[in-house]
C-alpha cells in the first residue's frame with residue numbers, strides 16, 4: 001500500500017487516555033482500510049503512569065531535539081519525524097469541556113477538507129498563541145474529545161477517528177460521513193495572564209458563548225473581571241490541576 005500519508009496520534013498527554021483506548025478499540029474491529037495509516041501512542045511512559053508528562057509538557061516542546069535528555073523534548077522531535085508527509089489527527093481530552101472541538105494553527109486546506117466531517121462543536125485557530133505545540137509544526141487537526149478519563153471521551157475519540165478516516169478515504173464508512181457546518185474561532189489573547197500567580201480564580205462563562213462588552217467573565221482573588229470588548233471564551237485545561245487557562249477568541253467564520 002506504500003508509505004502512510006495519514007496518521008492518528010494519541011497520548012501526547014499521558015493522563016488523556018481516550019485516544020489510546022479508542023485506537024485499541026478500533027483496531028480490534030480490524031477495519032477494512034483502503035490506504036495505510038500510522039497509529040501512534042506519543043508518550044507511552046506517561047500514559048502507563050497516568051500522568052500528563054514525566055518531565056515536561058510535550059505539547060510545549062515542539063519541534064523538540066533529537067539529543068535532548070528530557071524525555072518529552074526528545075519524543076517531540078521523534079514524533080515530528082514520524083509525521084513528516086502525513087496528514088494527522090491528534091487526540092486530547094480536557095478537565096472542563098464535554099463537547100469535542102478541533103484545534104489548528106490556522107485553517108488551511110486540510111482543516112477545510114476534514115473538520116466539517118468531524119463531530120466537533122467548533123474549530124479553534126490558535127494563531128501560534130498556545131505554542132510551541134504540534135499544530136505549529138505539522139499539518140494536524142487536534143481534537144479535544146471530552147472530559148479526561150471518561151468513557152464518553154473514548155466513545156467520542158473513536159467516532160472522531162472513524163470520521164477522520166472516512167473523510168480522507170481510508171474507510172468507506174458512510175455511517176459516519178456527515179458534512180456539517182462548523183464555526184471557526186481565532187484566539188486573540190490569553191485571559192488572566194497577568195494574574196497567573198493568583199491562588200483562586202474562576203471563570204463564569206461557557207466555551208464559545210459570546211461575552212458582551214461590560215459582562216463579568218471571571219473572579220480572581222475576589223475581584224470580578226469584566227469584558228472590555230465582545231469575545232468568545234475558549235477555555236483550556238492548564239498544566240496545573242487547580243487552574244484553567246482561558247483565551248478570548250473572535251468568531252471568524254465557518255467551514256462546511
Ligand SMILES: [Zn+2]
Nearest residue numbers: 013016092093
Ligand atoms: Zn492534551
